[in-house]
């Protein structure tokens with residue numbers, strides 16, 4: 130990898146779709162239909178992501194990556210369709226509100242706090258590998274340009290660029306705490322506008338840099354989650370003695386992580402860059418690598434690893450309803466669901482026994 134190898138129909142379709150995605154923010158097109166003005170390129174994610182996800186599922190040979198695409202599509206509908214129907218706007222710390230899909234990544238918003246906790250527990254894959262509205266687009270619409278991913282020592286150094294937007298976003302957070310009344314008007318609006326311009330413009334460079342270049346170099350949350358990736362429970366352990374130095378792991382890393390060198394030097398992979406896609410782990414012919422997180426610290430009792438992750442992520446998301454609607458039971462149920470995932474123990478399975486075990490076998494085959 131390193132430059133786009135050849136032009137394929139998928140790449141042509143992807144390039145057109147990426148330009149359309151970028152135009153939805155950078156160059157909105159309005160038309161008049163039946164006397165009303167309609168934005169022709171409004172929310173193209175709603176049809177482009179599912180369409181390219183179908184292509185991904187038909188062409189992806191790695192079962193784990195197919196699972197990843199399915200999870201992304203499910204979460205896409207949860208975030209872009211279902212939750213916005215019930216909670217279209219989220220309150221922020223400074224008293225303002227934002228659309229749910231934007232609030233996911235706005236400092237001082239409830240969904241952001243939830244993601245913060247999840248990333249500390251299971252690493253950046255709680256967002257960047259499986260769950261970010263951005264990753265949905267890049268891993269489906271932009272995926273055809275995976276082979277354009279820029280790798281090697283030179284491009285690896287570029288990862289430090291993202292500390293600049295990181296500093297700006299967290300300076301804004303401090304401003305919010307000190308002067309919540311004026312922070313958004315004086316700082317936040319311009320900052321978020323610039324981030325959104327960068328975000329949408331980055332779709333245009335995907336054919337030349339690979340689909341995750343914004344995540345590698347320019348995203349403020351890549352840096353924020355990156356700190357938690359290193360400081361939290363997530364890591365990729367390596368049985369270095371079994372490594373044959375074949376390099377397949379780093380050839381397959383879309384974040385340009387020099388996996389082979391890092392595990393040789395440190396015996397473990399703890400980097401701000403790893404977004405937890407699991408490609409390096411699954412491609413290694415020697416079984417050298419394995420992912421570890423909070424679930425390996427707190428031993429499970431009657432729940433499998435994948436089920437614990439689903440319960441933690443889903444439960445914490447629903448638990449956020451406690452803040453939005455304290456009188457309703459759903460948030461507390463979400464909290465209980467999160468706790469079952471965290472501790473790996475579900476009392477219902479013990480109580481209901483055979484039926485529950487059967488259902489679990491269908492949905493969470495290990």
Ligand code: SF4
Nearest residue numbers: 257261263344348351
């Ligand atoms: S790095 Fe930023 S844009 Fe990329 S997936 Fe993570 S949060 Fe989303």
Ligand code: SF4
Nearest residue numbers: 372373375376378413
């Ligand atoms: S793929 Fe496995 S054996 Fe090959 S370099 Fe990476 S860790 Fe070593």
Ligand code: SF4
Nearest residue numbers: 382403404406407409
């Ligand atoms: S280091 Fe491995 S798990 Fe992390 S992003 Fe690269 S391929 Fe994915």
